[in-house]
Amino acid sequence: MRDPEFLVIGAGAAGIAAARTLTAAGREVMVLEGGPRVGGRAHTTHALGSPLDLGATWLHEANNNPLTAFAHDALNHDDVRERHLWLGSRWATPAELDDYAEAEDAFYEALAAGTEGPDRPVSEVVPSGGSWDATVRHWQGAQIQAMEVERLSTHDQVENELDDPNLLLPEGIGTLLTGLAEGLPIRLNSPVERLDWSGPGVVAEGPFGRIRAKAAIITVSTGVLSADSLRFTPELPLAHREAIDGLPMALLTKFGFRCADRLGIEPFHTIRKAVTAADPRPLSFIMWPFGRDHFFGFVGGEFAWELARAGDAATLAAGAAEFRSIFGPVELGASTLSDWGTNPLFLGSYSQARPGHAGARARLAEPVGPLLFAGEATALGLAGTVGGAWREGERAARALIAGNAL
Numbered sequence: 202m203r204d205p206e207f208l209v210i211g212a213g214a215a216g217i218a219a220a221r222t223l224t225a226a227g228r229e230v231m232v233l234e235g236g237p238r239v240g241g242r243a244h245t246t247h248a249l250g251s252p253l254d255l256g257a258t259w260l261h262e263a264n265n266n267p268l269t270a271f272a273h274d275a276l277n278h279d280d281v282r283e284r285h286l287w288l289g290s291r292w293a294t295p296a297e298l299d300d301y302a303e304a305e306d307a308f309y310e311a312l313a314a315g316t317e318g319p320d321r322p323v324s325e326v327v328p329s330g331g332s333w334d335a336t337v338r339h340w341q342g343a344q345i346q347a348m349e350v351e352r353l354s355t356h357d358q359v360e361n362e363l364d365d366p367n368l369l370l371p372e373g374i375g376t377l378l379t380g381l382a383e384g385l386p387i388r389l390n391s392p393v394e395r396l397d398w399s400g401p402g403v404v405a406e407g408p409f410g411r412i413r414a415k416a417a418i419i420t421v422s423t424g425v426l427s428a429d430s431l432r433f434t435p436e437l438p439l440a441h442r443e444a445i446d447g448l449p450m451a452l453l454t455k456f457g458f459r460c461a462d463r464l465g466i467e468p469f470h471t472i473r474k475a476v477t478a479a480d481p482r483p484l485s486f487i488m489w490p491f492g493r494d495h496f497f498g499f500v501g502g503e504f505a506w507e508l509a510r511a512g513d514a515a516t517l518a519a520g521a522a523e524f525r526s527i528f529g530p531v532e533l534g535a536s537t538l539s540d541w542g543t544n545p546l547f548l549g550s551y552s553q554a555r556p557g558h559a560g561a562r563a564r565l566a567e568p569v570g571p572l573l574f575a576g577e578a579t580a581l582g583l584a585g586t587v588g589g590a591w592r593e594g595e596r597a598a599r600a601l602i603a604g605n606a607l
């Protein structure tokens with residue numbers, strides 16, 4: 202095997218974007234992907250008989266998302282989604298939904314105001330006394346950011362707040378990325394175990410042997426970087442190690458069930474549950490996407506980690522029990538779920554800056570000798586998203602083309 206000019210570690214959104222940019226500029230690149238498929242945390246399964254994304258689900262902030270240009274048959278979910286909020290024994294009335302929406306607005310206003318002064322945990326700046334506040338905090342924390350508000354940086358959250366529109370893709374975002382990776386020089390099942398950057402250039406070691414290149418773009422998650430399964434020789438500088446430590450992985454687990462009964466809910470509608478003392482960590486559901494006979498659900502934050510440690514059956518049982526706590530003894534068919542928390546190639550769903558570490562993304566993006574880090578963790582503005590990862594892959598590739606990090 203001939204050594205390439207550049208290496209890209211990982212074939213998720215950032216790796217695919219980096220490889221496309223380098224290839225388009227006529228540069229020689231090899232992508233080493235540890236797993237058996239491309240797409241990384243954007244993965245579409247057909248386990249329920251039709252496409253279902255187990256990772257990235259929406260193209261958020263679609264008017265400012267580099268992947269929108271490729272998503273020709275996308276649907277704006279905001280146009281067709283209606284929210285249903287279960288209060289334990291009945292649905293919230295329209296007036297109650299309005300109150301809930303007001304509490305959400307107050308959350309965002311307080312968050313924005315909270316960026317005055319030092320970076321504090323989100324929990325310290327957002328409202329807590331109102332009747333909907335516990336539900337809003339749970340939703341904006343564990344269920345959307347995949348981490349509790351106590352552990353989230355206010356500055357990072359505001360910097361990366363996502364606007365509408367939110368697009369859904371009928372064939373899935375994983376399918377989109379698989380198509381965008383076609384023809385690229387990607388080696389699957391090739392985990393990099395060690396990166397020697399003592400120079401000249403960089404040498405990647407793994408089951409494939411040793412591959413030398415002038416420079417490498419590293420797109421693995423901060424979970425993988427913290428786990429030491431990919432070792433660096435010499436060790437990364439302190440600033441980079443601190444940046445990685447400042448960007449721990451949150452966990453959002455996604456599951457889906459087939460269900461023949463439409464239960465009186467229209468396609469694309471969302472189901473949430475209010476937080477109560479008896480039910481402090483509810484899950485959420487999205488019903489019949491594209492009119493299909495399945496729904497999918499999310500569990501995020503500490504509850505997701507607990508269930509991931511307990512195993513797939515525990516997560517699916519929790520999902521089914523939550524669904525039936527709303528809809529009664531419904532018959533559920535085939536099921537599927539993600540393994541982002543336990544899969545050693547990811548170890549979480551996306552990164553979140555710790556309070557006081559909002560600058561970690563920019564620090565991680567700074568070149569270290571012949572190494573450039575890129576991915577959702579280094580994105581500023583679209584952090585944690587597939588579009589942000591894509592943009593970062595392009596940025597890192599352009600830096601190599603310009604001769605930086607060499």
Ligand SMILES: Cc1cc2nc3c(=O)[nH]c(=O)nc-3n(C[C@H](O)[C@H](O)[C@H](O)COP(=O)(O)OP(=O)(O)OC[C@H]3O[C@@H](n4cnc5c(N)ncnc54)[C@H](O)[C@@H]3O)c2cc1C
Nearest residue numbers: 211213214215235241242257258259393576577585586587
């Ligand atoms: C449940 C869930 C829901 C989400 N929802 C959304 C959403 O709606 N919208 C959105 O925009 N984003 C969403 N995201 C986030 C989005 O999926 C990620 O931010 C994005 O896909 C990350 O891309 P990346 O290229 O940075 O990293 P990855 O996709 O993780 O790519 C890195 C690649 O590196 C590989 N790898 C790991 N270790 C090694 C090694 N040692 N050697 C070689 N290869 C290695 C991995 O297998 C992986 O393929 C969601 C994520 C999850 C998990």
